[in-house]
Amino acid sequence: MKRLLLILSLALGLGAGAVRADVAPEVLKGLASEDFDAKQGAVAVLAEVGDADAARLLKALSDDAVAVAGDRLVIVAGEQVLDAANGKLLKPAPASPDSISLNNSLRQQVDGALAALRLLSADKAERLAAAKALLADMGDGAALLPLFDKALKQEQDGEIKPILVQLQAQASLASSDAAARLQAVQTLGQSASPAVKALLLPLIEKQGDTFAEPDEKVRLAAQTAIKAIDGRLVWSDTAGQIFTGISLGSILLLAALGLAITYGVMGVINMAHGELLMVGAYSAYAMQALFRSRFPDFVDYYVVAAVPVAFFVAAAVGMLMERTVIRHLYGRPLETLLATWGLSLVLIQAARLLFGAQNVEVANPAWMSGGVQLAENLSLPWNRLVIVAFSGFVLLVVWLLMNKTRLGMFVRAVTQNRPMAGCVGVPTARIDTLAFGIGSGIAGLGGVALSQIANVGPDMGQGYIVDSFMVVVLGGVGQLAGAVWAALGLGVVTKFLEGWAGAVIAKILVLVFIIIFIQKRPQGLFALKGRFVD
Amino acid sequence: MQNRRSFLKAAVISASIAAMGGIASSAYAADTIKVGILHSLSGTMAISETALKETALMTIEEINAKGGVLGKKLEPVVVDPASDWPKFAEKARQLLSQDKVAVTFGCWTSVSRKSVLPVYKELNGLLFYPVQYEGEELEKNVFYTGAAPNQQAIPAVEYLMSKEGGAAKRFVLLGTDYVYPRTTNKILRAFLKSKGVAEADIMEEYTPFGHSDYQTIIAKIKKFAGEGKKTAVISTINGDSNVPFYKELGNAGLKAKDVPVVAFSVGEEELRGVDAKPLVGHLAAWNYFMSVKNPDNDKFIKMYRDWAKKAKLPKADTVVTNDPMEATYVGIHMWAQAVEKAKSTDTDKVIAAMGGQTFKAPSGFTLKMDETNHHLHKPVFIGEIKADGQFNVVWKTKGPIRAQPWSPYIPGNESKQKL
Numbered sequence: 001m002k003r004l005l006l007i008l009s010l011a012l013g014l015g016a017g018a019v020r021a022d023v024a025p026e027v028l029k030g031l032a033s034e035d036f037d038a039k040q041g042a043v044a045v046l047a048e049v050g051d052a053d054a055a056r057l058l059k060a061l062s063d064d065a066v067a068v069a070g071d072r073l074v075i076v077a078g079e080q081v082l083d084a085a086n087g088k089l090l091k092p093a094p095a096s097p098d099s100i101s102l103n104n105s106l107r108q109q110v111d112g113a114l115a116a117l118r119l120l121s122a123d124k125a126e127r128l129a130a131a132k133a134l135l136a137d138m139g140d141g142a143a144l145l146p147l148f149d150k151a152l153k154q155e156q157d158g159e160i161k162p163i164l165v166q167l168q169a170q171a172s173l174a175s176s177d178a179a180a181r182l183q184a185v186q187t188l189g190q191s192a193s194p195a196v197k198a199l200l201l202p203l204i205e206k207q208g209d210t211f212a213e214p215d216e217k218v219r220l221a222a223q224t225a226i227k228a229i230d231g232r233l234v235w236s237d238t239a240g241q242i243f244t245g246i247s248l249g250s251i252l253l254l255a256a257l258g259l260a261i262t263y264g265v266m267g268v269i270n271m272a273h274g275e276l277l278m279v280g281a282y283s284a285y286a287m288q289a290l291f292r293s294r295f296p297d298f299v300d301y302y303v304v305a306a307v308p309v310a311f312f313v314a315a316a317v318g319m320l321m322e323r324t325v326i327r328h329l330y331g332r333p334l335e336t337l338l339a340t341w342g343l344s345l346v347l348i349q350a351a352r353l354l355f356g357a358q359n360v361e362v363a364n365p366a367w368m369s370g371g372v373q374l375a376e377n378l379s380l381p382w383n384r385l386v387i388v389a390f391s392g393f394v395l396l397v398v399w400l401l402m403n404k405t406r407l408g409m410f411v412r413a414v415t416q417n418r419p420m421a422g423c424v425g426v427p428t429a430r431i432d433t434l435a436f437g438i439g440s441g442i443a444g445l446g447g448v449a450l451s452q453i454a455n456v457g458p459d460m461g462q463g464y465i466v467d468s469f470m471v472v473v474l475g476g477v478g479q480l481a482g483a484v485w486a487a488l489g490l491g492v493v494t495k496f497l498e499g500w501a502g503a504v505i506a507k508i509l510v511l512v513f514i515i516i517f518i519q520k521r522p523q524g525l526f527a528l529k530g531r532f533v534d
Numbered sequence: 535m536q537n538r539r540s541f542l543k544a545a546v547i548s549a550s551i552a553a554m555g556g557i558a559s560s561a562y563a564a565d566t567i568k569v570g571i572l573h574s575l576s577g578t579m580a581i582s583e584t585a586l587k588e589t590a591l592m593t594i595e596e597i598n599a600k601g602g603v604l605g606k607k608l609e610p611v612v613v614d615p616a617s618d619w620p621k622f623a624e625k626a627r628q629l630l631s632q633d634k635v636a637v638t639f640g641c642w643t644s645v646s647r648k649s650v651l652p653v654y655k656e657l658n659g660l661l662f663y664p665v666q667y668e669g670e671e672l673e674k675n676v677f678y679t680g681a682a683p684n685q686q687a688i689p690a691v692e693y694l695m696s697k698e699g700g701a702a703k704r705f706v707l708l709g710t711d712y713v714y715p716r717t718t719n720k721i722l723r724a725f726l727k728s729k730g731v732a733e734a735d736i737m738e739e740y741t742p743f744g745h746s747d748y749q750t751i752i753a754k755i756k757k758f759a760g761e762g763k764k765t766a767v768i769s770t771i772n773g774d775s776n777v778p779f780y781k782e783l784g785n786a787g788l789k790a791k792d793v794p795v796v797a798f799s800v801g802e803e804e805l806r807g808v809d810a811k812p813l814v815g816h817l818a819a820w821n822y823f824m825s826v827k828n829p830d831n832d833k834f835i836k837m838y839r840d841w842a843k844k845a846k847l848p849k850a851d852t853v854v855t856n857d858p859m860e861a862t863y864v865g866i867h868m869w870a871q872a873v874e875k876a877k878s879t880d881t882d883k884v885i886a887a888m889g890g891q892t893f894k895a896p897s898g899f900t901l902k903m904d905e906t907n908h909h910l911h912k913p914v915f916i917g918e919i920k921a922d923g924q925f926n927v928v929w930k931t932k933g934p935i936r937a938q939p940w941s942p943y944i945p946g947n948e949s950k951q952k953l
Contacts, residue, residue: 036698103918103928104815105700108791194760201762244749356848357576358584359774363809371785377756381785454746455774459577463744498750503741504711
């Protein structure tokens with residue numbers, strides 16, 4: 001009733017011939033009040049009035065720019081302070097404005113109202129944005145139905161029109177006319193959006209003995225529509241699940257690929273492998289810090305710079321480990337295991353001393369944030385897409401290196417028959433060092449990828465060492481192809497299990513599966529065949 | 535004979551030297567009161583607990599600057615249990631029997647508190663626990679300066695169910711897999727059922743400590759939210775898993791307007807490591823926010839900023855204060871007041887003096903230690919995350935409310951309200 005009066009008084013104000021009507025003081029008071037209902041009422045009035053003043057105020061509310069200064073409401077625009085009622089510049093600017101905060105429900109209401117005001121805008125991009133915003137934020141749309149009808153009549157654009165049709169259908173779901181409802185339900189049945197399904201579900205719900213929807217035809221139509229939407233959702237759901245599996249697989253692969261060389265090909269049980277990942281991740285962090293302080297304009301590309309840096313830093317650490325410790329222990333797996341475990345502790349402590357015991361922040365660059373929307377319920381995050389592509393790239397490089405270069409040939413020769421390789425002039429000791437360096441460098445690359453999705457801290461590597469060994473052992477020692485299949489397989493299986501049984505159980509099940517698998521097939525998925533393999 | 539005499543002489547001299555040494559060391563000990571600080575400074579919980587160590591050191595220095603307690607200076611003894619639960623017990627024993635501390639301020643996760651409890655009971659020590667927790671516990675040797683479920687979890691869910699909070703009808707209970715989330719979710723499930731929420735409208739999910747791949751869980755939440763009715767997520771994820779969780783949430787485009795996430799273990803400190811822009815509007819429930827405006831809070835924030843500069847903390851210019859830090863600050867001051875009242879640091883005398891202590895806290899309210907249940911009376915705030923990582927208080931209680939460590943929503947608890 002109060003609202004009606006308000007609108008009435010405003011309308012009268014307009015009718016009296018005022019060129020511009022200031023926003024009514026009651027509305028301003030409502031906005032400034034602590035009471036939720038008062039605020040909500042005030043926003044509703046603003047939405048209904050919809051003139052330039054109201055639009056400005058709504059925009060400012062949505063930007064968190066409205067503030068209380070003394071006893072008046074103001075809009076803070078940078079240095080300037082405007083009167084909220086009429087947008088006039090206030091001079092001198094009032095001291096210490098106390099900004100008004102919106103909560104989620106109010107923000108949704110304000111955004112919806114703003115979008116509704118822009119739906120009839122002359123600018124096409126603005127109309128499209130408004131229509132899209134309304135899909136997300138319409139709230140109770142029944143009141144907007146006349147607006148949609150009008151907008152639909154005017155609209156010529158092929159991209160905006162379908163959205164308007166859907167909006168109109170959503171708004172007329174609450175119509176009192178059964179035929180209108182039926183048509184709305186049928187229109188909505190074309191959609192593939194979970195949000196639309198959520199709108200339709202209440203129609204077929206039973207409340208006590210009566211249905212929420214009195215008309216049976218509408219109910220049946222709703223049921224068919226829901227089934228149709230479900231059918232479309234299944235595909236994108238499954239695609240999403242497979243993608244998460246591939247994404248996890250690509251991370252496992254990046255973590256394990258280095259180990260596939262040092263352990264798989266060279267046979268060194270390197271317990272410090274996880275720490276080489278950590279070295280790579282900290283390299284990314286260091287590059288980020290460097291770019292932030294030296295080249296702030298290119299800070300988004302620090303990841304690109306981090307890739308070679310991480311490779312060489314981790315490779316250097318790896319070669320140092322090999323030269324000083326591991327080479328003296330070739331052929332003594334137990335001692336190697338203990339020594340590398342010790343090395344891993346040394347590296348963790350070194351990271352603590354250099355960078356502090358706390359996790360460090362590594363931010364996604366802008367081009368790796370957000371995601372690409374493939375379907376209503378399927379959006380693939382950029383950072384994961386980039387990592388999948390990156391792991392493919394690393395795999396390609398490793399394959400070329402091992403199979404198409406002289407160095408790769410030497411490495412394979414040395415691991416297959418060391419005395420023979422030595423006899424024909426391969427410098428076996430140097431090849432060992434280089435091979436270990438390559439494996440470590442690849443672990444460093446994995447670390448860069450991990451820094452984009454996981455926490456970077458001194459003991460981050462510990463979480464990946466088990467996974468890495470799992471992948472290499474499952475894939476078959478000595479095989480790159482095995483590592484690829486094992487990583488992707490483990491990733492997809494883990495994700496499907498997670499979806500079905502939860503993260504904790506999934507982890508246990510995967511471990512149990514691997515134990516059983518290794519018992520039955522100790523050589524892993526792919527076994528290296530040859531005379532000199534022991 | 536000669537030999538024996540010289541031996542005797544030597545023995546007497548050495549004994550007297552030892553005695554003198556003993557006197558000297560006890561005289562030195564009389565000058566200070568040792569205070570243990572038991573927080574993880576490394577590992578998965580370091581993200582949260584390091585700041586508490588700093589707060590404790592700062593508060594101790596503040597008290598020392600005003601002349602200490604009982605005319606003696608406080609001497610902090612800092613140990614690092616490294617997010618390793620059995621190590622907490624080990625370090626607690628070291629603090630009590632080797633360093634002989636009068637009181638310990640420490641622990642964050644409930645599992646660490648549970649692991650040190652037997653030690654404090656056995657050696658009759660005194661522990662101040664500064665973090666919100668699941669309740670279902672009341673120990674003579676512990677004072678709980680964080681919130682019990684009815685001072686945080688229950689009001690937060692009530693807010694989500696209100697029209698103001700979006701009138702949520704479906705709930706995802708998401709947590710790290712250990713005692714605090716499991717118990718809190720048990721209480722919340724019982725509470726939701728008492729409010730008429732159906733079993734099918736509640737989803738419960740757990741992840742291991744340090745979990746970093748939240749894709750499946752976010753996809754599940756999206757699917758669950760798509761089944762009609764307004765959905766809200768109640769997160770009891772602890773430690774550094776929150777960073778990948780919120781990152782994934784932002785990347786997956788799950789907006790607070792559609793599916794709000796209310797967290798019980800995420801505060802200003804945890805958000806420092808995240809880009810908060812995609813998280814705007816998600817909620818947290820605490821008994822204190824840095825953004826609360828009052829003179830005590832201004833003083834507290836300024837004191838901590840100065841401390842950070844002085845102690846050369848990393849990124850000292852951007853340090854923040856949060857709820858457990860406030861609880862640590864209040865706890866140390868209340869303990870000091872109780873020691874002054876008891877005129878002794880003896881555990882039993884201090885425990886007797888703690889009941890009814892009051893302190894004007896940075897939250898803007900005067901908090902009181904309950905006479906019977908070892909918990910503080912605390913106000914409840916609900917805040918929405920802002921783009922700068924601070925919280926915008928959207929709801930608060932009129933005044934401090936009394937803790938119910940034994941939740942009335944769990945059957946059989948009615949008789950357990952006192953020690």
